[in-house]
Amino acid sequence: MPAPRPPSHGPTSGHPSGERLEAFAAGEVHGAMAREVEGHLAGCARCRAEVEGWTLLFGDLASLPERGPSGDFVGRVMAEIEGLTQPEPARRPLPVPTHASGLKGLADRVRDGAGDLLWGGVRALRRPRAAPAAPGGAGTRHLTPAGIQDFIEGQLAARTEVRVLDHLAGCPDCSNQVEGWSVVLARLDALPRLAPRPGFADAVMARVEVQAVAAVAARQARAPAWAAALGSRVLAGASRLVPVTRRGWVAAGTLMAMPTVGLLALVAAVVTNPVVGFGDLVTFLGWRVTDALGGLAAGTLALFTETRLAAALWQALFAFVQASPLALSLFFLLTMGTVAAAAVVVYRNLYRPHEAGETHVQALS
Amino acid sequence: MDYASLDDREVVALACKGREAAFRELLSRYERPVFSLVVRMVRDATLAEDLAQEAFIKAFHALGSYDPRFRFSSWLFKIANNLTIDHLRKKQLDTVSMHGAPGAQGEEEEARSRIVLADGRETPEEYTANRELGGRIEAAISRLRPEYRTAILLRHVEGHSYEEVAEIMEVPLGTVKTYIHRGRHELKDLLAGVAA
Numbered sequence: 001m002p003a004p005r006p007p008s009h010g011p012t013s014g015h016p017s018g019e020r021l022e023a024f025a026a027g028e029v030h031g032a033m034a035r036e037v038e039g040h041l042a043g044c045a046r047c048r049a050e051v052e053g054w055t056l057l058f059g060d061l062a063s064l065p066e067r068g069p070s071g072d073f074v075g076r077v078m079a080e081i082e083g084l085t086q087p088e089p090a091r092r093p094l095p096v097p098t099h100a101s102g103l104k105g106l107a108d109r110v111r112d113g114a115g116d117l118l119w120g121g122v123r124a125l126r127r128p129r130a131a132p133a134a135p136g137g138a139g140t141r142h143l144t145p146a147g148i149q150d151f152i153e154g155q156l157a158a159r160t161e162v163r164v165l166d167h168l169a170g171c172p173d174c175s176n177q178v179e180g181w182s183v184v185l186a187r188l189d190a191l192p193r194l195a196p197r198p199g200f201a202d203a204v205m206a207r208v209e210v211q212a213v214a215a216v217a218a219r220q221a222r223a224p225a226w227a228a229a230l231g232s233r234v235l236a237g238a239s240r241l242v243p244v245t246r247r248g249w250v251a252a253g254t255l256m257a258m259p260t261v262g263l264l265a266l267v268a269a270v271v272t273n274p275v276v277g278f279g280d281l282v283t284f285l286g287w288r289v290t291d292a293l294g295g296l297a298a299g300t301l302a303l304f305t306e307t308r309l310a311a312a313l314w315q316a317l318f319a320f321v322q323a324s325p326l327a328l329s330l331f332f333l334l335t336m337g338t339v340a341a342a343a344v345v346v347y348r349n350l351y352r353p354h355e356a357g358e359t360h361v362q363a364l365s
Numbered sequence: 366m367d368y369a370s371l372d373d374r375e376v377v378a379l380a381c382k383g384r385e386a387a388f389r390e391l392l393s394r395y396e397r398p399v400f401s402l403v404v405r406m407v408r409d410a411t412l413a414e415d416l417a418q419e420a421f422i423k424a425f426h427a428l429g430s431y432d433p434r435f436r437f438s439s440w441l442f443k444i445a446n447n448l449t450i451d452h453l454r455k456k457q458l459d460t461v462s463m464h465g466a467p468g469a470q471g472e473e474e475e476a477r478s479r480i481v482l483a484d485g486r487e488t489p490e491e492y493t494a495n496r497e498l499g500g501r502i503e504a505a506i507s508r509l510r511p512e513y514r515t516a517i518l519l520r521h522v523e524g525h526s527y528e529e530v531a532e533i534m535e536v537p538l539g540t541v542k543t544y545i546h547r548g549r550h551e552l553k554d555l556l557a558g559v560a561a
Contacts, residue, residue, distance in 0.1 A: 193401040201396060213429070
C-alpha cells in the first residue's frame, strides 16, 4: 500500500489552514501566531493569493454603509404584529328555517357547516397580509443572483445601487447571498496566469516569416482605404449570413436546394405529360445547349478577330513568316532562352525549399 | 529602441515593417495570457502550447489585416478563442488533468491546482482534508461548458470588460452576461457541493 499523500493544506502540510489564513486577513491573529503566518506568506505565493482574496472580500463588505430603516419602521412593525394578533370576527350562522323536530339536528349541522365554509372564507379575506414591507420602500423585492453579481462588480446604476444597499441593510438573507457571491468572485479573481514552457517564443518565431508578413502588410497598406473598408464590410456582411447553429445550416441547405427541387419538379411535370416524352425533352435541351455554346464561341472569336489588335497581330505574323532565316533563328533562340529561364524560376520557387524572404529575383542569383 | 514602453498599436506597426524584436515584444506581452486561456479550455499543457503557437502564428501572418481602431489584445484573444473552440468541437474533449493544472510552473503552482480525488483508500474526512482551495476552483472551472469557461476566464483572469469579452467571443453583450452569470452560478454550486 503506498504511503498516503501528505495533506497539502493544513497543520501538517507546512501551510496554514484555510481558517487561520482567513482569520489573519481579518486581523484576528496576533502575537507569535501572526508572526508565523507572516513568515510563511513571505515565501508562499499561493497562501498570499488566498489572503489577498479574503482581504478583498472583507474590504468590499466593510465598504457597505450602515443605513437605518426608512420611514416609520417601528410603527410598521407594530402594525404587522397587531395585525397578526387580531381576534377573528364572530361567526355568524346562516338562518336556516326548520319545520320539524326530527330535521332540526340535521338542519343545525348543515347550518353550522355552511357557516364554517362561508365565514372561513370571510376570515381569510379579512386576514392581514403576512408579507412584510421590505425596508427601503414599497415594492422592493429580493435580489436575484445576477443582480447580486452586478452589484458586487459595480455594474449597477447609482440609483439602483442605493436601493440595493437600502434593501441589504434590512435583509439578512440577501446580505448572506452577497457575502457568498463575493467569496466566489474573489476566488475567481485570484486565479493565476499560467505560463508556457521556456522556448515558446522561439518556437513561434521559427515559424513566422517576418519579411513575408511585412510585405503583405505593405501591400495592404498601399491599397486604397475605401477598398479595404469595402472589403471588410463585404466580409462582415457575408459572415453574418453564414449559419451558426445546426438549425441555421438546415434552413440554409433547404433554401439552397429549393431551386434544384423546383427544377426537378418541372422536369417531372414535363416528363409525365402524355404529349411530351422524356426523349423529346432531352432533344430539346440538347438543341438549346448547342445553340448557346455556339453563340458563345462565335461571340468570343469575333471579340478577338474583329479588332485592330487582332488585325495587327495577323499582319505581324505574316511579316514574320516572310522574314529571313537568320531572323527566324534568332527569334527561336530567344524564345528557347526565355522558356529555359522561366523553367528555372518555377523550379527554384515551387520545388526547391528556399530561405524565408527569398524572392524570385534572388533565386536567380 | 525600448519596445516595452510602446503601445500595442505602435509595436504592431513596427512588426508590420519587419522588425523581429517587435514580434518578440508582442509575444512576451501575451504568451502567458493566451496560454492561460487556452490551457484552461483544453486542460492539456502540450496541446495548449500547440494551439497557442498556432494562434500567434496565425495572428502574426494576418497582422496586415489588423485594424488599429480595435484593441490588439481583443483581436489576438479572438483568434486564440476561435482556434480553441474549433479544436474542442472537432475533438469533443472531456478529460480532466489529475496532476495539477496543465502548465503549472513549479511545485507550488502545481500543488495548488492539483485535483485530488478519493481513491477508495481515503476516508471522506481524509479526502476533504487533502483537498485545497486552488484545486477546487480549477476542477470546477474544467466542468463548465466551453463558452461559460471562456467568458469567466476572460473576465476574471484577463480582466476584460463585458464589452471586450463580447467582442472577443463575437456574441452580443447580453449573451456574455448570461454566460458569466450562469458560469458563476454553476461554479458556486460546484464549490458548495464539494464543501458540503
